[in-house]
Amino acid sequence: MNGLHHENGYLGKEPWWKDATFYQVYPASFKDSDGDGWGDIPGLISKIDYLHDLGVDVVWLSPVFESPQADMGYDVSDYQKIYAPYGTVEDVDALVEACHVRGMKLILDLVVNHTSIEHGWFKESRSSKTNPKRDWYIWKPARYNSEGQRIPPTNWRGYFAGPTWTWDEHTQEYYLHLYASEQPDLNWESEACREAIYDNTMRFWLERGVDGFRIDTVNKYSKRTEYVDASITDPSSTCQPAPEMWCNGPRIHEFIHEMRTKALEPYGAVSVGELSNTPHPSQVLPYVSSAARELDMVFEFSMIRLGTGGMFGPKYTYVPFTLPQMKAIVAKWQTFIEGTDGWTTVFCENHDNGRAVSRFGDCSTPELWQASAKTLALWQATLTGTLFLYQGQEIGMTNMPATWGIDKYKDVESLNFYAEAVASGDQKTIADTMHGLRILARDHSRIPFQWDDSPNAGFAEKGVKTWMQIHDEYRDINAAKQLVDQDSILNFYKRILQLRKKYKDLFVFGTFRLLQGEHKAIFSYVKESPHETSNSYPQTNGHSVNGHDGRKRAAVVVLNFSKDKQECLDVRDVFDCNDNDTIRLLVSTQHNEDDEGLTLGKNTSTPALQPWEGRVYVNF
Known part of the structure; x- marks a missing residue:
């Protein structure tokens, strides 16, 4: 359950997951232990010390359940079995133990909006209209147009292109699927179906020691x-986007509250929900309110969707964005929990998006790649909420090379959108779609992890054909190289994750105030601790906080999101310093131990920011 929370105030009794660092593992691409070119759970176990040393508290394992792999395991055919290339149920038990013995936790990916068409439940459901599990899925009769042709029950367009309905010849009805036709949607209106979900997919794994989902x-x-x-x-399509028909529906809060009380709370399990198409704080808060007892936290996608052309037809028509646009979104979702009993998350990468350093940083030169990856790390580590990292983010893994053609892409969504563009016959649409895929496609995050400079990047043995091609730059970008380089992105992540924990009152629980919102190159903000202090710390707003004379410690984060040198704002002015006040540089991405700890006295100007430099100044 959520712990004490008052106006975003850190009371020292918050639940463990609020200041935890979560790390998402995409199992097919993390580490192959048996030479089949496919990552697996034993491979992950072999690298668990790497994650522990990085500073990871919780491993989030993307789907490993039995599946025909129409959508990389998001089409589950048996929730209580493991897809053989990943390992066995006993391997999951061993992973739980490996995490727990190191003081870490493990959460699994729970996919219960839909199953595979190969799941036993669906096989029963489609066997006849009178089967007891018929209403565990959503079946509807055909409609007929003016020419007497059979058409789907509605005109809805699915996420992977095409209609959301597929005709079943055997029972002469359509079934609903928001994603691929191999992923039929479960019918949560059926109480028996919901009970089976809680028991079959959740309690089974929680009983085995998994810590949440x-x-x-x-x-x-x-x-x-x-x-x-x-x-x-x-108007050009017979299928129309319709997220309003299935997102945040009339019984959604009832269902999630029931899930929590029946399956999560009895085990003290943590929950983080994927909350798409919910762009307004007033919609999000009911899901994460402690009093509502639904979800501990959610992923809201406004920031990570920057650059996409929408969720449906034009999704992969890239739309350039500005830094002020990004800052406004970040500020919105950093501040929406203030004064509430809700909580938020911090992330800029996952398995469904291009690499952050390729989208938000600068990979034009090796120097800017490294500098921008560190600045993105500092940005993420100083934001309020629970931090989520994605595999390879900590070594600055980049998008697939622009020279790779569509034949290198494997994802069902990428291939379907590209095929739709080709079918249009419009060369501009095809070119625009391919350009967008090179920036945004889900495939970028799924290429094998780059462990070292040996053949297959240490992901698999030499000579093994990997399920996706190894990145061309693996000899330059890999974990082994960065482990021994004290100035590397990886070692910067280790350091900043420790600082995040050390100063969690500021960075995890602190309030957020955006500065210079319209500046096109500088991303700066104030983080203020909810703690009052007896020391004479400067105030950040020029007035006492909450009507008390006590001062709160604060940090000013200044990030140069450009390849040019930039004048830095006057940090002493932001802190509203008196002549005797001293400001300290806590950390800089320009890793220079001699500089860090330097102070800004009353006659000291703030030095200019180097290209893609980030700094944190503190008033204590």
């Missing part, structure tokens, strides 16, 4: 049951 597509369980057509917003 990342919950896939968590706000899509409750559909609008009228099943009516969506408004026509794309």
Whole structure:
């Protein structure tokens, strides 16, 4: 359950997961232990000390359940078995033990909006209209147009292109699938179905010691049951985007509260939900309010969706964005919990997006790649909320080379969107889609982890054909090289994760105030601790806080998001310093031990920022 929380105030009795660092492992691409070119759970176990040394508290393991792999395991055919290339149930038990003995925890990816068509539940459901599990999925009769042709029950477009309905010849009805046709949606309106989900997919693993779940597509369980057509917003298509028909539906909070009370709370399990198409704080807060007892936290995607052309047809038509646009979104989702009993998350990478350093940083030269990756690390580590990292982020892994063609892409969404572009016959659409895929595609995050400079980057043995091609730059970007380089991105991550824990009142629990919102190159903000102190710390707003004379310690974070040198704001002015006050440099991405700890006295100007430099100044 959520711990004490008052106006974003850190009271020292918060639940463990708030200041934890979570690390997402995409198992197919992390570490191959048996020479089949496919990552596996024993491979992950062999690298658990690497994660522990990095500063990871919780491993989040993306789906490893039995699956035909139509969508990389997000189409589950048996929740209580493990897909053989990943290992066995006993391997998961060993992973739980490996985490727990090191003081770490393990969460699994819970995919219960839909199953595979190969799941036993769906096989029963489609066997006849009178089967007891018929209503465990969503079946509807056909409609017929004016020419008497059979058409789907609604005109909804799915996430992977094409209609959300597939015709079943055997029972002469359509079934609903928001994603691929191999992923039929479960019917959460069925109480028996919900009980089976809690027992079969959640309690089974919690009983084995798993510590919680990342919950896939968590706000899509409750559909609008009228099943009516969506408004026509794309006249060129018979299928129309319709997220309003299945996101945040009429019974969603009832369902999630039930899930929590019946399956999560009895085990003290942590929950983080994937909350798509929910762009307003007033919509998000009910999911993460401690009093509501639904989810501990959620992923809201406004920031990480920057650059996409939307969620449906034009998704991979890249739309350039500005730093002020990014800053406004970050500020919105950093401050929305203030004054509430809610909580938030911090992330800029996952398995569904391009690499952060390629999207938000600068990979034009090796020097700017390293500098920008560190600045992105400092940005993430100083934001309020629970921090989530994605595998390879800590070594600055980049997008697939721009020279790679569509034949190197494996993801069902990438291939479907590209095929749709080709089918249009429009060369500009094809070119725009390919350009967008090179920046945004899910494939970028899924290429094998770069462990060292040996053949196959240490992901698999020499001579093994890996399921996705190894990145061309693995000899330059790999963990082994960075482990021995004290100035590396990896060692900077280790250091900043320790600082985040040491000063968690500022960085995890502190309030956020954006500075210079319209500046096109500088991202700066104040983080203020909820603690009052008896020392004479300067105030950040020029007035006492909450009507008390006590001062609160604060940090000013200044990040240069450009390849040019930039004048830094006057940090002493931000802190509203008196002549006798001293400001200290806590950390800089320009790793120079001689500089860090330097102070800014009353006659000291703030030095200019180097290209892609980030700094944190503190008033204590």
